[in-house]
Amino acid sequence: MFRPEQFAGYDRSTILFSPDGRIIQVEYARKAMQRGTISIGVIASNGIVLLGRRKMDDLILPNRKIFQIDEHIGSVFSGYSADGRYLVSYARERSQVYRFIYNEPVDIEYLGQDIASLMHTYTQFGGARPFGCGLIIGGVDLTGPKLIYVDPGGAMMRWVAGAIGYNKERAERYLRDALKETDWNKTDIKDAIVMGLTALILASPQDLKPVEIELGYIKSGERFVIKTADLEEIKPLYEEAKSKASEWVKKIGEESVEEGSEEEGMI
Numbered sequence: 001m002f003r004p005e006q007f008a009g010y011d012r013s014t015i016l017f018s019p020d021g022r023i024i025q026v027e028y029a030r031k032a033m034q035r036g037t038i039s040i041g042v043i044a045s046n047g048i049v050l051l052g053r054r055k056m057d058d059l060i061l062p063n064r065k066i067f068q069i070d071e072h073i074g075s076v077f078s079g080y081s082a083d084g085r086y087l088v089s090y091a092r093e094r095s096q097v098y099r100f101i102y103n104e105p106v107d108i109e110y111l112g113q114d115i116a117s118l119m120h121t122y123t124q125f126g127g128a129r130p131f132g133c134g135l136i137i138g139g140v141d142l143t144g145p146k147l148i149y150v151d152p153g154g155a156m157m158r159w160v161a162g163a164i165g166y167n168k169e170r171a172e173r174y175l176r177d178a179l180k181e182t183d184w185n186k187t188d189i190k191d192a193i194v195m196g197l198t199a200l201i202l203a204s205p206q207d208l209k210p211v212e213i214e215l216g217y218i219k220s221g222e223r224f225v226i227k228t229a230d231l232e233e234i235k236p237l238y239e240e241a242k243s244k245a246s247e248w249v250k251k252i253g254e255e256s257v258e259e260g261s262e263e264e265g266m267i
Helices: 024-034 081-102 108-121 168-181 189-202 235-252
Strands: 039-044 047-053 066-070 073-079 133-141 144-150 156-158 161-164 213-219 225-228
Touching: 024 073, 024 133, 039 073, 039 133, 039 144, 039 168, 039 189, 047 066, 047 073, 047 133, 047 144, 047 189, 066 081, 066 133, 066 213, 073 081, 073 213, 081 108, 081 133, 108 133, 108 144, 108 156, 133 161, 133 213, 144 161, 161 168, 161 189, 168 189, 168 235, 189 213, 189 235
Parallel strands: none
Antiparallel strands: 039 047, 039 161, 047 213, 066 073, 073 133, 133 144, 144 156, 213 225
């Protein structure tokens, strides 16, 4: 990681560009996002899947990783939980305002642009800091399934599949390999769940338990639902994903990953 002293004060505010054209505070925010637990989104021909690894501890109840925004939209984030929960609340409010004004479900890309504008605002003023998390939004609207990622700097992009959080590079490496062999326009929601579970397993320690995995998904014409991988209906898909993960590790000849450092307030 780069050191603050090498930027000679350019990292002290979001209103200063460094000599090479970077906003260092935004890059710090991306580092905060990368220290959160892994979050994954995958699109299918008939819906979308969001997955995340939630933190478990004997002394506390399991935290929530997947959030419902509206009947047709869900979200997952990685980074500082306080920042992420604020953005989830903001997204819920904006989706309900849209429904009240236009009497129809909010367009997912419109909602993504709204959240991106808010996050971008916090990179433009002194005395404010960027949100220390990234957000994945997914759902099915009038134009079909959509998966959107919003960066801490306020950039927004449409995804076919992707990951944020700790060890995202390993997860995305698998997703790229899987999508080379599969046309996402022909994949079913169950195929997308298995693909996402496989990527999450590969990006997590070997002692990962099914109860640690939370997933939310929606099929066209249905409502967004949230479940955990230890439920009977998800267990067969989880076992299939474990098998695929083992095959992929043997194929590329890499060892399993180690646990990252956990910090208070990260999710």
